[in-house]
Amino acid sequence: MGPHTHGWWILLHIILFVFWLGGDLGVFWSSRFVLRPDLTPAARATALKIMGGLDLGPKICLVLFLPSGVTLMALEPHGAQVFGVNPFGWPVVVAVWLFAAAWLAATITDHHHPGRRPWVRRADWTIRLTLITALGLTAVYTLAADQPFGVDTNPRWLGAKLLLYTVAIGCGLGIRLTLRPFGPAFGALMTTGSTPEVESTLKRSIDGCLPYVWGIWGSVLVAAALGVLKPFAEL
Numbered sequence: 001m002g003p004h005t006h007g008w009w010i011l012l013h014i015i016l017f018v019f020w021l022g023g024d025l026g027v028f029w030s031s032r033f034v035l036r037p038d039l040t041p042a043a044r045a046t047a048l049k050i051m052g053g054l055d056l057g058p059k060i061c062l063v064l065f066l067p068s069g070v071t072l073m074a075l076e077p078h079g080a081q082v083f084g085v086n087p088f089g090w091p092v093v094v095a096v097w098l099f100a101a102a103w104l105a106a107t108i109t110d111h112h113h114p115g116r117r118p119w120v121r122r123a124d125w126t127i128r129l130t131l132i133t134a135l136g137l138t139a140v141y142t143l144a145a146d147q148p149f150g151v152d153t154n155p156r157w158l159g160a161k162l163l164l165y166t167v168a169i170g171c172g173l174g175i176r177l178t179l180r181p182f183g184p185a186f187g188a189l190m191t192t193g194s195t196p197e198v199e200s201t202l203k204r205s206i207d208g209c210l211p212y213v214w215g216i217w218g219s220v221l222v223a224a225a226l227g228v229l230k231p232f233a234e235l
Helices: 003-034 041-075 090-112 118-144 156-178 182-192 196-207 210-229
Strands: none
Touching: 003 041, 003 196, 003 210, 041 090, 041 156, 041 182, 090 118, 118 156, 156 210, 182 196
16 A cells, blocks of 8 residues: 555544544533533433433544554554564454454444343453453563564554553443443432432442543543654654
8 A cells, every 4th residue: 555545544543533532522521511410300311412422432433443553553564473474464454344343333232222232232341351351461562572573663652552542441341330320320310300319329420430531531642642753663
């Protein structure tokens, strides 16, 4: 592929970063209105609907970050070898995109039908936990080895970026676990009205996600900086 094609793939990677972070900011801002007891239940339900709609964007971006990143690595393999074979050949790139398409389908299905198809959520959790393990180990190896996968350009920036990606996936799972009490509490708000117990559960659920949200923001921002600056790389 020519340099212009490479540029388009870089642009896609940047667009995913922008929509991921921008969408997350929108979700955060909407959540503040969901927590306001001075608003009517209908207004808070509208804020929740906006929050849910905005949340789909970052979920899509998280999934597509993986295949777009692998594509960029395939365009600049820098002599990478695993058992004498380039691990970023185009058959591998196509396989990763097909895997990402299946993961994306599961993510979107679970987003639009939460709880209705438990096997979809289990599959999504399995994928995310597997990626955290596999990519996390790959990132640590890339950071620790002198010439990881035979690459002699000091790709530790890439290892750090990969590690931050796994952190973002893990933070997303932390958010899901923290939000588990939210659904029943919001259902009670809609049916029986506001009570101190309901408001406390709602606030504890959403505000409890803030450390994970900050973890995602920090990971995405630092990963973007590493991708642009490539510190200490010998290119």
